[in-house]
Amino acid sequence: MFGDMMGMMGKLKETQQKVEATKKRLDTVTLEEKSNDNLLAVTITANRQIKKIAIDDRLLEDKEQLEDYLIMTLNKAIQNATSVNEAELAAVAKEGMPNIPGMDSLFK
Known part of the structure; x- marks a missing residue:
């Protein structure tokens, strides 16, 4: 049992490293x-930078029109970037999670 726990801890640490590497990689995805x-x-x-x-x-x-365009386009860009970010990080996290019944529904 202790060996299983150590293996799980090692896998979680490995997953954490993969998540950090994915975050760095997402800085280069535009x-x-x-x-x-x-x-x-x-x-x-x-990563929403x-x-x-x-322009x-x-x-x-037209200043008002420009402001409207900026708000709409920036919001769409942030929404799309967030979707990509969350999907990538969820995939890495799901890959590294131990097989615990019911946990897979958290990453859908």
């Missing part, structure tokens, strides 16, 4: 979100 008319584009990492915002000159003429 997603691009554009407004419906392509006047605004946002590049974001899967904004890397670039490209068409036509949006600079």
Whole structure:
């Protein structure tokens, strides 16, 4: 029994290391979100760090419109990045979890 516990602890530590490596890798995964008319584009990492915002000159003429575009496009970008982030981390965590009945439903 003690050996099983040590094996499980080792597996959990290994999983923790994989999660940390995945977090670092997600810093390099970039997603691009554009407004419906392509006047605004946002590049974001899967760890939700904004890397670039490209604004068409036509949006600079109307401050309120630009603000609306930024809010909508940034929110979509953050939502997509969060989905990728959560899916990647859940996959790594699920892979490293011991087979405990009922636990698999937590990672769906």
